[in-house]
Structure formats: structure tokens, C-alpha cells
């Protein structure tokens with residue numbers, strides 16, 4: 182639902198007054214995806230369109246995109262990008278999909294293998310992308326009022342646009358930087374950054390690029406962007422403190438008036454228990470029998486004991502320290518040995534966590550399944566078939582998993598941080614309000630207590646149905662987020 186005052190704002194503008202937005206991002210669903218960033222970039226333009234905003238996406242023409250969409254793209258033009266001593270081909274291809282226009286930057290060397298190469302190779306990959314965007318913009322059949330940059334991969338755009346490209350870009354073009362995860366900043370030694378971008382030495386100072394003896398792409402974005410957003414209100418506060426900022430608290434406090442937290446949403450067409458084609462039986466709030474079917478199917482497929490009465494605790498995640506895997510390691514044996522529960526993990530990531538979960542599967546056959554890998558289809562079944570969803574994150578800018586889980590009546594158990602704090606309301610037995618369970622400190626035994634509480638709720642049918650109902654009712658659709666982005670865009674032009 183579009184709110185009333187927002188409706189009035191939209192009505193007061195004619196179409197020409199609405200800003201044109203170019204979203205620049207390293208990945209974008211459904212074309213390419215490694216995490217939540219892709220989901221957001223995929224969903225935002227779709228939701229902006231009904232609000233009268235022409236938002237287009239520019240993203241690398243990754244191998245995965247080429248494999249699937251090559252026959253549908255139209256070659257617009259090509260040119261050569263100078264990156265230090267390198268002189269590299271850049272093709273600009275255009276793809277229209279479900280009414281959204283994507284510009285794809287083509288270069289086999291940089292985007293022929295993985296989405297992220299790691300290390301300096303990744304710095305070069307995205308320095309090329311940055312330059313290609315800036316060089317292509319004057320030639321593209323779209324003149325944006327706002328370039329919406331996302332994360333460190335595109336965070337150098339505002340600085341270069343306002344220095345090296347000054348006078349070459351559209352006058353009055355504004356630059357928004359969205360921080361999806363401040364832990365990734367694109368930090369390199371200055372020699373490397375100077376070489377690829379030809380940056381003047383004077384910018385290598387704490388006022389601009391320098392942080393901890395490195396040139397920092399994200400810091401440059403924070404200094405030069407006209408506005409900065411991040412993906413939840415709580416995270417917008419947290420990243421202004423040394424504990425969460427990874428060194429950027431000082432610049433973010435200086436820019437506090439330009440910093441805003443906009444909670445992400447999820448694509449409710451994709452994550453929809455009513456019409457999901459990945460799950461064996463569809464269901465909704467009023468007809469939960471389908472969820473029982475999904476649970477059976479999940480247990481069957483994952484080699485878990487088929488029993489509707491045993492609660493399944495699930496995780497669908499990157500396996501990293503950020504996601505709280507050290508807490509899982511701390512209490513998993515105690516949990517599996519003392520409770521009548523099942524544990525379902527779908528994820529991939531750090532080898533040590535993968536090995537730990539592999540070994541745990543051996544110890545708890547029929548009770549614990551580790552599906553190590555990435556599978557969209559399995560993820561949907563896990564959300565639909567599980568009872569509880571664990572997200573004990575050390576920090577969480579927004580988190581989509583908990584919102585998706587709630588949509589499928591899978592109750593989240595989260596650490597109160599960032600977007601988890603903004604979306605999960607702890608269940609209150611007295612008022613019947615709340616949609617999940619939470620704990621405050623990054624502590625395995627606090628998490629264990631929250632899990633214990635979840636189990637005791639599971640045995641009480643009335644509480645459990647109330648929780649499921651509350652969770653499934655919550656509105657995490659992207660429209661609300663899109664509305665806030667439009668307000669921000671309008672504020673910028």
C-alpha cells in the first residue's frame with residue numbers, strides 16, 4: 182500500500198519532474214547473484230516503476246548472464262577504457278527484462294569467470310567497471326538525474342565524477358551511495374589505486390581516500406557522494422560507532438545529516454508461499470496444511486527423520502564469522518544432544534565452518550543435515566519446511582533471510598543487531614504480539630536460551646499458531662522501501 186501523504190507527493194509531480202535513476206551495482210538478480218545486494222538491485226527498479234521513476238541498472242556482463250541471456254541483448258556501442266597502462270575493450274549491451282532496462286558492461290577478461298575475483302584482481306575488475314560507467318554515460322540513451330552507487334565496487338564514481346570527469350558529466354547529476362555492508366570497503370595500497378585511476382597524490386589523505394594506510398574505495402564514496410544510505414535504520418546508527426564502522430565512523434558522523442537508513446524489503450512475488458513453484462504444496466496464513474507437506478518433503482529430501490512433531494531449526498546463509506558461525510560451533514553439540522530437534526543448514530563459505538558442519542552431520546545422522554552449496558530451489562524448500570530460522574549475526578546491515586523466513590511461517594531467532602533488530606519483534610506471551618525470538622549479546626548461551634524459548638513455544642500449539650500468524654502477516658514487501666528511496670531521490674534533485 183502506498184501511504185496517503187506519499188500518494189499526494191506523487192500526484193503533485195508530473196512525470197518530467199520525477200528523477201531518472203541509474204543504479205550501478207556489481208550484481209543484480211535475476212541476472213547474477215551472490216547475496217542480498219543482488220536481490221535489492223533486482224527488486225528496487227520494479228517497485229520504482231509504478232511510482233513514475235525510470236530506474237535502469239548498469240552492471241557487468243558476467244559470464245552467468247552471457248550464458249543465459251546472450252540471445253536477448255542488443256549491442257549499443259563499444260569503446261576502450263584506459264586504466265593505467267591498460268587499454269581495455271568495453272562493450273555496452275542493453276537487455277530489457279520484465280519492463281526493466283539493464284545496461285551490461287562487457288569485457289571478457291574482467292567478467293569472463295567469476296563475479297568477484299578477490300584481492301587486487303577484484304579492485305581492477307571494478308575500477309574498470311567504474312571507468313566504463315563514467316565513460317559510457319555521455320553516450321548512453323539515458324540521462325540520469327541520480328547515479329545510485331552500491332557498495333565499494335561502485336563507490337569511486339562520485340569522486341571521479343566530481344574531479345576527473347568534472348564538466349564531462351550531465352550538469353546537476355547527483356550521486357547516492359548505498360552501503361549494503363560496511364565490512365567490505367575495497368582497500369588497496371595507494372600505488373595500485375593511483376596506477377589504475379590516475380588519482381592525484383593530494384587525495385591520499387585522511388580527508389579523502391586514506392584509511393589505515395590504504396586507499397579506501399568506500400571511504401571515497403562516503404566523502405564525495407551527495408547522500409549516503411544504508412539498509413536499515415539501526416545499521417545507520419551502528420555504523421556511526423567504532424564497533425561497527427570498520428574505521429568509517431568519523432566520516433559518517435561528519436556526514437550524519439546526509440546519512441539515512443532505509444530498510445530493505447523482499448520480492449514478495451518470488452518469495453511467496455501462495456504461488457512458489459519450488460515447493461511441493463503451496464500455503465497461506467489460513468491454510469497451513471501445505472506447510473506440513475513442505476516439512477515432510479524437506480525431511481525426506483535431506484535424510485532427516487520424517488516426523489511432523491520435531492521442530493526443524495534452519496539456516497540459509499553464507500558461512501562466515503559475520504553470520505555467527507562461531508556461536509553455532511559453541512553450542513551445537515549441547516543443543517543436538519539435549520533437545521529433540523532437527524537442524525538444517527543450507528550454505529557455503531569458510532572452509533573451517535564447512536568442515537565443522539560436515540563432521541556434525543556425521544555425528545547426528547537423521548537429525549542434522551548440512552547441504553553445502555548454493556541452491557535457490559532448496560532455499561525455498563528450507564524456508565517453507567522449517568519451523569525456526571536462526572540468524573545469530575555478529576552484525577547484520579539488514580538481512581533478508583529473516584524476512585523471507587517469516588513470509589513462509591518460519592519463525593526467526595536472531596541477534597538484536599542492524600536490520601534484525603528492525604524486523605524481528607520478540608514474542609510477548611502476555612500480549613501475544615511479536616514475530617520471533619531474539620537475544621542481545623553476541624553470546625552462544627544467550628542464543629541457546631532463545632532457542633530453548635522457541636522449543637517451549639513449539640510445544641504450545643496456541644502460541645505457535647499466533648507466532649506463525651504474526652510472522653506471515655508482517656509486510657516486508659519492497660514497496661515500502663521503494664517509497665523511502667523515492668522520497669530520498671526527490672530530496673536530492
Ligand code: ADP
Pocket residue numbers: 215216217218220497498499527528529554555556557560579580581582583585
Ligand atoms: P547476505 O547478503 O549478507 O549474504 P542476506 O540475508 O541479506 O545476507 O541475503 C542472503 C540471500 O541469499 C537470501 O536471499 C538467502 O536466501 C540467499 N542465500 C544465502 N545462502 C544461500 C544458499 N546457500 N543457497 C541459496 N540461497 C542462499
